[in-house]
Amino acid sequence: MHYLSHTAEEIASMLEAIGVESLDDLFTTVPEACRRKKPMNMPPPLDEWELTGHLERMAKDTVAASGGTVFAGGGSYEHHIPAAVRALLQRSEFYTAYTPYQPEMTQGTLQAIYEYQTLVTRLLSMDVANASLYDGASALAEALLMAIRVTRRSRVAVSRAVHPHFRQVVRTYLGPTGYEILELPFREDGTTDLEALDDVSDVAAVAVQSPNVFGCIERLGEAADRAHQGGALLVSAFTEPLAFGLFKPPGDQGADIACGEGQSFGIPQSFGGPLLGVFATRDRYVRSIPGRLVGKTVDKDGQRGFVLTLATREQHIRREKATSNICTNNSLCALASAIYLACLGGTGLEDLARLNYDKAGFLKGRLIDAGFSVPFGAPTFNEFVLEAPKGFDRTYERLLDQGTVAGIPLGRWYPELSSHYLLCVTETKTAETMERLVREMTS
């Protein structure tokens, strides 16, 4: 299919109206020295049937298609997505619309994103949330840049128990302007060594992740106290927001900025993207927030409506002084997460979170009974670290051949944890599947 509807007669008629002879005449302003010397070299166009066959073959080549079992999280989570979410996201009024700069024609998107912002603030117990950023990693980078702007300091302290990919993205964003990133180590129990902050002064922000990369719940209240004592902001990140259906949200523990990954809420894993950068903060920082904001207002007849607002923070107005360079965000993913949370409801969220926690606890218990070691003592949500006996890597490979992924080997991220695996259990794993995994891991 080529999606081009002009007939030869129409083209001729239009060329005549323009006053040129051929389509080539419309390109006279393109100098010869700028032009391609040869046509583009590509395979001939595929019809819809051939295209489908080609992509289906490529899609078959991943374990998810062949019914494999993946016990991995590490920033991307397998959760059941209700059919209603999928169906509603297929409404093309939502997905073929542009950014709602013309509010009278896009009240659907605007009200939906206002609702999303509200749900995020309630979940995280914060004052204000934006309309999305790209992903949790860039959200953390933006949070640190915001803290730097607000405090006018140029160093940040980031826990080593924050997801390594998030930390790498932070380094990329903070690198060119020479901001300093200090690393906080983690303790034996798997949480951040907050005492290390005693030796650190003059930072704009202290960033921890909870649950952290090891699945452990951090002592956010204490982190907030220490950060505030030093005049810094507490930035609390997350990769698995479902945890806040059970555990205390960052806003109740003194976080100034709560940011992270929202993919768990109704967004397919899709080999890592598109994702959802969730970002929330306190009212007093609202004019420093990156990204778009939807606000409530009225029209000239007094009817309630919604508009993009506080746009003077953004690049199209403030240009080089903008709070961020972001323009296109991940709006449809934010919509997906709002629809998901609407389906789940507050009580459903609490039940689902508890189910995740209990199922992960079940597997943890069975593995301990089978002789594995769970080295980190802090409470965990739906991920935990397992220490495997020598030679387990062969078992791990054998399981891979069978299409079972028994966690993420941590050695690639933490050299000192080379015999450790990060396992994740969500509501998608039955007790039977978990029992089978334990049997196969011990055989």
Place this chain on the structure above:
Amino acid sequence: MKEIHELVLPEDLRYSESHEWVRFDGDRVRIGITDYAQNQLGDIVFVELPGMGDVLEKGREFGTVESVKAVAEVYAPVGGEVVAVNEALVDAPELVNQDPYEKGWMLELTVTDASKGEDLMQRDAYLENLKAQG
């Protein structure tokens, strides 16, 4: 949009090129933005001002005035220490639109530099300036 001849430009004030006005009262000055500036900006939604005790340098930016679609920097027409800030503008930035010279005043300084704004324009010169800008 007002035409130039419709603009209000009090005689007793002095004006800067960047559209701030100054009212002198001995060593103390009161500062705001002109009718021209508020008219250009449209509905003002936010005014960002310095804090009490801040020392401003003549000609340097000291704050911003925002409308829905634009941001304008405000420059200190004279140097000095901030001794008063119009808190009313926090909840009612529209005062700058409605009454730029009285209720919409922005801040007061005690003047520190000797020049005391000798280079500021009188009303007629400022008006000529606006006409020339076109």
Place this chain on the structure above:
Amino acid sequence: MTEIQGATGLVLNEALLWERGVRGRRGFSLPRRDVEAVPLPEGCCRESTDLPDLSEVDVVRHYTRLSQWNFGVDTGMYPLGSCTMKYNPKINEHLAALPGFAGAHPLLPETLCQGALGLMYDLQGLLAEITGMDAVSLQPSAGAQGELTGMLLIHAFHRNHGSKRTKIIVPDTAHGTNPASAALCGYRPVPVSSNDRGILSRENVARVMDEETAGIMITNPNTLGLFEEQIREITEIVHEKGGLVYGDGANMNAVMGVVDMKRIGVDVLHLNLHKTFSTPHGGGGPGSGPVCVTEELEPFLPVPRIVKQDDRYGLSEDHVKSVGRLHAFYGSFGVMIKAYAYILSMGAENLKTASRLAVLNANYVKERLKDVYDLPYDRPCMHECVFTDKRLKAAKVTTLDVAKRLMDYGFHPPTIYFPLVVSGALMVEPTESESKDQVDRYVEAMRAIAAEAAEDPDLLRNAPARTRLHRLDETAAARHPCLKG
């Protein structure tokens, strides 16, 4: 005047989600509990969340009704300049949802995700071929992040050469993301004006280019819809002083199959898959902003790189000069699938035809409106054309009034008040998706509005009248922000 297109539906009011909730309802089928409850740790747990409970029918009706308030490309023509709101093929939505793709964990061992890696590898090759560049990274999540990547690449290049550069040249017609991205990299933007033909002149660039300048950011065709005719000379001037050329490829839809970006002298270019390559705009995103570079800049590309050895695809982090990571994983893979499918559906000839027809549509609009709207540059445009508000001022109507009145005719307005170099800009980009009769309807509507401006301007000032909501109070929204319910 033919009948109005576009719909407002019969939905008059829709409550907010929490106004609808009733505690205890559920719209979610929770998987079976087949394990015992595990004791909870002390002091960690939250009080109840304050999220509304709704049934499935509540949720479905709520969002179905909200969607009916939206105008999308599937509703009608969306001639937003520099946005390329072309048709989003439905097959692409289906393909992106294939379970093998949608259900793929990004950290799978390479043996278990060859299909996904292969798709990305192939897409890299296709984008390199289309642009004429040598290497590609698909990682940036949107155009702005692509621009940041470009700035990082330039920064890394100069640092690698031991050259300290602090400035970057940014034309006055540039999109706001350009100087914003440059600033993120610590570069001070140095403005350069377009000449009276609406394009950059080599003299103006030569005047500001020096050995402290890292390079230039150029959009070509530019945001006035004009081809930067002196671009080759300009890239030479920049290169001569050791600078690099960043190409903003947002307007690539005008020149596929026509222009060779590498030959022009571009060192790094970003593309917007959600513009040129038909992926849907999603009400604001997600997008994807790949960067394409010359061989010289390839060592600095973000990691991980998608590589191929023998017949196997893999991820490689073994690039010491890389600027690092920009995304938690590999970028917007779900968006890439759609762009890949689009390119394979079109093939080389049709992509070139798409550009030619996009340019045809824009020139046709220009010719048919230039007698009623002021056209600042009366010569061939590319895929978009720009009008000013000069003729509207006499009637005391604004560009905004015209835009709002277009809604009453069933069209989404064009881009307004951008670029800033032109007064009251109306930037019209029909795209190749609009048939001749659609474009004719749009032209008729614009002509009718021009006539109304002269005869009955209140129709414009009070527009939109046919939408459910009339003009919204953006001032109140900004003065007293209410950002949650």
